[in-house]
Amino acid sequence: NPAPVDLSTPAGRYRAIRLIRRFEEQALELVKSGVIVGGTHPYIGQEAVAVGVCAALRPQDQITSTHRGHGHVLAKGADPARMLAELAGRVGGLNRGRGGSMHAADLSLGVLGANGIVGAGAPIAAGAAWAAKRAGADRVVVTFFGDGALNQGVLLETWNLAAIWSLPVVFVCENNGYATTLPAASAVSDPGGSGSGVARAAGFGLPAEAVDGMDAEAVLAAATTAVERARGGGGPSYLECTTYRFEGHHTMERRMRLTYRTPEEIAAWRDRDPLERASALLVEGERETIDAEVERTLAAALEFALASPQPDPATAADFLYADGLIPRPGVMV
Amino acid sequence: NPAPVDLSTPAGRYRAIRLIRRFEEQALELVKSGVIVGGTHPYIGQEAVAVGVCAALRPQDQITSTHRGHGHVLAKGADPARMLAELAGRVGGLNRGRGGSMHAADLSLGVLGANGIVGAGAPIAAGAAWAAKRAGADRVVVTFFGDGALNQGVLLETWNLAAIWSLPVVFVCENNGYATTLPAASAVSDPGGSGSGVARAAGFGLPAEAVDGMDAEAVLAAATTAVERARGGGGPSYLECTTYRFEGHHTMERRMRLTYRTPEEIAAWRDRDPLERASALLVEGERETIDAEVERTLAAALEFALASPQPDPATAADFLYADGLIPRPGVMV
Amino acid sequence: MSWLSYLKALNKALDNALATDESVVVLGEDVGAGMSGVTLGLQAKFGPDRVVDTPLSEQAFTSLAVGAALSGLRPVIEFQIPSLLFLTFEQIANQAHKLHLMTGGQASVPVTYLVPGSGSRAGWAGQHSDQPHGLLAHVGIKTVVPATPTDAYGLLTSAIYDPDPVVVFAPAAALGVREDVTAPLEPVPLGSARIHRQGTDVTLVAVGQSVHAALAVAEEFAAEGVDVEVFDPRCVYPFDWVALERSLAKTGRLAVIDDANRYGGLAAEVLAVAAETAHLTAPPVRVTRPDGAVLPFALALDQAMQPDAEQLRRALRTVLK
Amino acid sequence: MSWLSYLKALNKALDNALATDESVVVLGEDVGAGMSGVTLGLQAKFGPDRVVDTPLSEQAFTSLAVGAALSGLRPVIEFQIPSLLFLTFEQIANQAHKLHLMTGGQASVPVTYLVPGSGSRAGWAGQHSDQPHGLLAHVGIKTVVPATPTDAYGLLTSAIYDPDPVVVFAPAAALGVREDVTAPLEPVPLGSARIHRQGTDVTLVAVGQSVHAALAVAEEFAAEGVDVEVFDPRCVYPFDWVALERSLAKTGRLAVIDDANRYGGLAAEVLAVAAETAHLTAPPVRVTRPDGAVLPFALALDQAMQPDAEQLRRALRTVLK
Ligand SMILES: Cc1ncc(C[n+]2csc(CCOP(=O)(O)OP(=O)(O)O)c2C)c(N)n1
């Protein structure tokens, strides 16, 4: 099997962005039709971040992801078919249907897991980086998180541990302007200056930089600096990618009448679509070929997902313990 | 009753330092003799911080304190007799013998409590400051913490809340060089520079400054700036007081053979004793008068404490609930 | 007469408390927008200083509420996820709960923690589906799990005015319950049970959404001539042991349905007390989640981890033998 | 023959694990200096990369251990205070515990959390005196509370090699226990109970330091001709229900002493299971801390909150009636 993504060329990166975009659009439809239960946090609009950062990684490098994690997982090379099967809760899913959208993981690819708790992936990533450093391996670990996570204590503690132990970890903040409805600018003091994520990270001794998160090539360049610093023993970095989610916080939001973002603001960001930006680097005709191939891939993914069986209720407690301990059931008569 | 301390003059501040010093020395003896059970975290060496900071406060201002909190509580005006009775676990103690060394509180004086958990006082202080601000009161709240607390997530989260809500709170870090046996310099990256407490606080948008914590007058000056900034609506500040504890981390340490501090280092800091520094501002003969008065005060305190009864075991669960709910006992036959 | 939903009842309780008492404030994530529904419209009505949007700093704002409470406020904190209680367990169990005793009665901490959407939300998977009332009760924090709109209103109101910390769980599966409310809404004292259905053959203890499952199964059994008493403690802690004793004295049989982990939860405590004090005619039974349950994502598995009506029927049949 | 203290047994278990398995690492505050005694000498022997001093960032390093475990390490975390489990409850209960199921079996998390000095330390007051094994068990985390040096060695060793997270409580009141060790020290499988004293009249369940209180009282009762079986589950979770059933089948009577909060703890679970499955001759009894206990500072109050021998005698007399 060829790798599901190849991020080594601009065309490959365009294709990955397109794949994530269309995967997410398909997921929106599947939420509506009830194939995906519980909804998702769409990544649409932020694709250049996942793709640009993962393009700077090697296969053995690792990532931790977030509640809005589909893009990261796919960009790190997860099979879209098994990813979709996971979202549909099927046994063929990455997590055998046990994790769903917020917990997708593929340890064989270094995807240590999405996470339902904001900021919680960072110390796990630091732990993987710590293990890599101890082992003398030149693996690098990237932890993705949103602007909301900048105010989670555990993330801030982790910055310091990573700094003092010089861990090969890159902290990638996707600042999409909001934590649910809370404007990122209102969650820190003096957002552009002394209270920004970059200033804050620098205060922990981390090399810190902000980059245009709508431009995969710019993200790639900045991520490469940070990743190679980590790989070369230079320790952790903070990279803030300025981006935007085109959809609501969660699919559920479509049913609510929220006013925290103006239509004008959304439109202005849509004009900076990372997909269009990436397409500018393609040669004549390439886009159509890639797009068609992506559709075929996703059609096959959907077919795979729908053909994969639902798990048997009798297996609900399977995998609760790694040693096979079987928990007492909830009724014993 | 006159207030137990008057911090408005250099002589008053000397007296307070002396009171705390001798209180702590008496406590060491009482730990040895078993009157104080469980031991204490001696404040000896750090007195100029508590006294300098509290000298900048008004009576209605509030503080939260730490496991090493005797100095703060006394400097904020607690009755040494009731404080000592608390350490001895008597009903006449500040907390009726329920709190002991690590939980001494006197809400009537704005002492919202010492705390057994590192960093835990900071958000409580911020909450009191938030309430003050909402009420339009010009109260200021100071939260004391050690260098160890700089790596507690909740403290870092609190810095941000205080900054964005412009709360009248002053974050006072007593950097005594160690968190138990861990050198403060090894707990942050680039301690003197980009990773220092001051740099870190500045990264959260807090006005931040370091001051010689062995000099009560210098602490007072710096604290006054921060406190008056808060009182005037200018929001929170960070003040790092460089200091040293002359004794072990905890009285227990005397029985251990620990080598994390050299005798030379301890001696060098003892040469900078804040008590001697403060005494230099006294006029001829004043020191002897004050010292004698302090001894009388502490003798009376001890007498009060020892005369105060031990609590009745039947009252063990008293005060568990504020509404008087009586918990089921541990045995019901 | 008017139909009141559970969610709306919580909203009304907050609305009423904010309107009648200046010291009440609501803090949480997206409370301004009313994402969970509980605070809908309240920020517009009372302003952003009474209904306060917070950054994602649960630990800090949970203890900030303690400091505010010490200064006379009555903060209500909304948590978007039940497991945020894990994140803030230090602040709740080690600080808020302990302060009154540790200060010898000086400090009281009237903070309410409101968790709308506890238990399974169907498809939110392992970290969003906990029902940890047993944890809070073990620690000794007052904990309520209302089953109906009037109780949701009444218990949340009492929680806000209680001088101690109180956790209010509003199970996701109960949020849609509607009730035809005729009497005026009133506070419901903490620690008082409610008998939803009188019965003589067996006492069936249930809280939250399980009360409705219990009532449905009780009706089925009534058709077979079995008279089930549906006993809703409402407060997991403190529990109304007097009322339970009275019920057991009448029925002599006990079943508990509790959508929470089996080991050491509410159901365990009820069985333990019954074993100590009641002279039961038959061994009691529990219907719960398995030990150590983590709800898997796939809907069929998620549901298989929760107690269901069929398990309850089986349990009742056993205890009635 | 040699006398081994409980503290030294823990130290030996760590020493042995560090020496025989490169993947074992110890993390915690002041572990280099060996402040608690448990790690004494280990940093000098194995170096600061195997016995790692951490800053006061419990949440970060607790989850850092998860990431390290995913990469093949077997971290042992030492917590200086039992309530640091509250601070890290998110990392333990919501991350480490749930990962294996949520990843469909991909991720296993062999982390050990060692809490030397749980329960009262006499004079350390409210925030340093918790004994929260019941919380961990309710959530479903493997939890052991050894009573003796050999069990401390054996259970800690098994915890380190277990593929799941395990919490090891070493009660302050047991750390000084010494034992004349004749046989070689061996791992003790998790989930296997130990009968410290065979008896036919009543089963007395106890863990940790309470085992010694139980044995002492059992000897007193023996003098009066009453034969008490002292049953030590060793593992609070998973509990050795098979062994308990066997014991209760023999004695028909049950008492539990547990130095933990009453509501919903280990003792509640044992009584609940007995009520469900055993046909007891007399109502069982529990001797525990009160509901919601916070240990006050003054020594007399601290002690009054904990179960004591006199309460145990009273309880046994009641159950033997
Ligand atoms: C610690 C924590 N608090 C609250 C939540 C509920 N929640 C889920 S996503 C979210 C907003 C996160 O914002 P951000 O980190 O900026 O990521 P984004 O959703 O913008 O991608 C919130 C509040 C959570 N999952 N974890």
Ligand SMILES: Cc1ncc(C[n+]2csc(CCOP(=O)(O)OP(=O)(O)O)c2C)c(N)n1
């Ligand atoms: C969160 C937390 N972790 C660990 C401890 C145990 N402990 C008590 S004091 C202390 C060191 C604190 O160092 P620092 O903050 O610098 O204060 P200092 O003791 O130097 O005054 C530690 C680790 C604690 N009480 N709370």
Ligand SMILES: [Mg+2]
């Ligand atoms: Mg965001």
Ligand SMILES: [Mg+2]
């Ligand atoms: Mg220090």
